[in-house]
Amino acid sequence: MPTVSKGDGMRGLAVFISDIRNCKSKEAEIKRINKELANIRSKFKGDKALDGYSKKKYVCKLLFIFLLGHDIDFGHMEAVNLLSSNKYTEKQIGYLFISVLVNSNSDLIRLINNGIKNDLASRNPTFMNLALHCIANVGSREMAEAFAFEIPSILVAGDTMDSVKQSAALCLLRLNRTSPDLVPMGEWTARVVHLLNDQHLGVVTAATSLITTLAQKSPDDFKTSISLAVARLSRIVTSASIDLQDYTYYFVAAPWLSVKLLRLLQCYPPPEDAALRSRLTECLETILNKAQEPPKSKKVQHSNAKNAVLFEAISLIIHHDSEPTLLVRACNQLGQFLQHRETNLRYLALESMCTLASSEFSHEAVKTHIDTVINALKTERDVSVRQRAVDLLYAMCDRSNAKQIVAEMLSYLETADYSIREEIVLKVAILAEKYAVDYTWYVDTILNLIRVAGDYVSEEVWYRVIQIVINRDDVQGYAAKTVFEALQAPACHENLVKVGGYILGEFGNLIAGDSRSSPLVQFNLLHSKFHLCSVPTRALLLSAYIKFINLFPEVKATIQDVLRSDSQLRNADVELQQRAVEYLKLSCIASTDILATVLEEMPPFPERESSILAKLKKKKGPGKLPDIDDNRRNVNGSSEHSENTDTTSKASAHPFTDILNLNSTPSTGPNLLVDVFSDSSTSASVDVSEDNFSRFVCKNNGVIYENQLLQIGLKSEYRQNLGRIYVFYGNKTSTQFLSFSSFVTTSDILKSQLNVHAKTVDPVIEGGAQVQQILNIECVSDFIDAPVLNIQFRYGGTLQNIAVKLPVMLNKFFQPTEMTSQDFFQRWKQLGAPQQEVQKIFKAQHPMDTDVTKAKILGFGVALLDGVDPNPANFVGAGVIHTKSTQVGCLLRLEPNAQAQMYRLTLRTSRESVSQRLCELLGEQF
């Protein structure tokens, strides 16, 4: 037993701990504990009043026993008594016991609150701190009710000690998180913001945590914190490290405070004030510059603290997503880290780059690191690092590199850790489908997946390949040939037999002309696998056989023999037996015509969301918003599944579907009840948020709205005059949202121009979970207004109303049109009437970057025509707006003037209103 180095010795406690450690077995330990519990119980029940010391000692023993993992059902009262002791150590142990055990026995809460009240009123900072720590540790509603009014005044009072202010700030933060309704904003809020100017850096750090949380909930009330935070940050990053004394951590100036300030700034868009904005940019540049300086210490603590600030700065840069230079610098910095010898840095660089990949400004820069990332996949020893590499490859994938990335993922799959195989399979399947230019490649990829990792190929994956083959007649022959060849392998995975059975049953005739794959050969090949397969696969094969009877009359007799055999007709499995009996009878009775009708080729599947994507979302757990170019601020910060938002994804809207996807039952008309309520209770009282509206003009996916409780992400697809928006509602809290409803309202004018149909959404969203709602949109004629998404739910008893302007704009219904220079000018002339042309000359809002401009024009929906305009610096585009009633051709020309920092935008369409609207939309983007 070591001698206690400091403070009080509770010898009895030390002896007891020693005894427990000497116990040779679990039984001996339990015996010793029971003996001790009996002893303590008798002491507490005894006639003799215990002195404070003994009480403290026994309470401490009980605490120790509890922390060992045993239940404690007494002693609470004694602990509460300790609170009123005058001796600090007794009070302290009392508070500790309550902090650790109180939620299991809350009927004492009034007594506890009484003790806390006395200590808060004591004016003794040490006692006040103990009381505040207890409130922060327990954080129960009862405590919030009792103290939520008192703590703000302690926090902002002029004569409060610094250490008490720190405790009070975090205590208030805790209560605000657990019971926001009980912590009312008041005149103290303005004074809290000014704590950012406090002399004491510890107070500033604690206050920044509080302000950040409050600002997330009501950004407008804390807007003044932006300039204070920037000023404070600027002073820290430019200070000599010794200035901050003990707040310098291994030669890094106040890393905790710096990171907190950078987090606070992530609650807001870039500052509007130009001076403030440039001061912040300077700070961020300084932080990026420091990363290039030689380290001031070899200690890992130095580099960790320094890089922590750097990564947080990069998060802010990504969050602002507005300074291409900073984004590219951030990307280069992360690129350096990708090859750093510290595993931690490589891991974080991969993770951070995932979010960068989703910014239109840095997507291309991220792509340049593809070889390094692929190398990481092959050589990293640590599975968690390899996992991040897979995520990044998925995020950086687009049409230009899809083949390479899919090939690398496939080859990694052969040696990948079992724990992540299924996820990789899903990702490969999604990428292969999304970026397939020719579908033979897609079919090859999926068959390879089955070959390499058959056990991890879930049903959704092989369902999907069948849907795609059925819907695309250009790939059916190839698919039949390929599965036929794959089935020849001596050992093939059961999933391949399923795909093979289905495809040959449908399209075997397409390869039957070749004698090497004649009908009989096909049948024998399939049937050779039959006995090795499970019941569901056998059932599928039986269906393939009856399809064969229709396709190939010449093998009818052979197949009938098989169906007639005892192993089929008398199979113990009811399903198999029934199929055999019915198919046999069908083939005997029905005429060729009837057979041909009954066994006709499957019709194309109606269009639906890929079930694989749904599966990946589910697998990644609730709250993650896949397919959205989010940033670290979103519900769980993770954006490894962000798709890039480049325009190719729009062009690749899929005509496929999914009959096997059970969760999208067709909805019948709008939900009347909800709609009735909507007119009375919404728009009138709620401000419509349109903060992010214009950011969606040139992109389809992203976070449209976010507050403290809820994050709303969108993923949209448009084809001709139809659109579909997947709205993801993420519950950021740990509490359920009840009576959740969301519906779309349109102005009277818009009603005749745009049909929006929202499917109903589950009325309950669990804490941390995410639900999806599908909006189907039809553009009837050209329009200007935007529909509004209205959301209502109950959170902790209060009704929340949110209204968000949905980014459905006219340009979403563009189909890009490629044309030659000659065609372009001919049409340009045809559209020469004065009302058909709209022109706008405006000043550049963003740095003039050719690649960014190109990306935006493509994102706007038109084709970018190269070599049309004699001046290569100009941009020319063409597209057709599809509405139900008509199609409107559109030509556009954008002429940048770098010297003047100006643009001239010219649009010509056959319809004046369309020209006007498109010009308004696009004119705000540069």
Add this chain to the structure above:
Amino acid sequence: MMRFLLLFSRQGKLRLQKWFTPIPEREKKKIIRDMTTMVLARQPRSCNFLHWKDLKIIYKRYASLYFCLAIENQENELLALEVIHRYVELLDKYFGNVCELDIIFNFEKAYFILDEFLLGGEIQETSKQVVNRCIESSDMLQETMEEYMSKPAF
């Protein structure tokens, strides 16, 4: 925000548990089991970060003890590592070359120091001097050793 901090030995024995949000006891036990198995199974020289459910787990080994800190997804991993390091420094300063036994026998002190350093899942005071001064001054408030040592053991 930080969600919880666990200290456990190489044998998986829990030495300290701090929960910053209310969690039912049964759930706590499950988390502790998950964390010990997950962290103890890690190969040496792996990175110090793991994803677990919707949280990030940051762990680091000091001598025979593993420190395992769970943070929310948007939090900074590297700084979380330094939170752990700063706590170790604080323990070190207080106990003088801290070892696992110090934490076992003076568990209540380890909790008190933690309360001065972290509160409500956020960092309260990052200055080593200030935290130590706090702890020292509370020790000064305590009754002298002799007074206690004269009492019977139990």
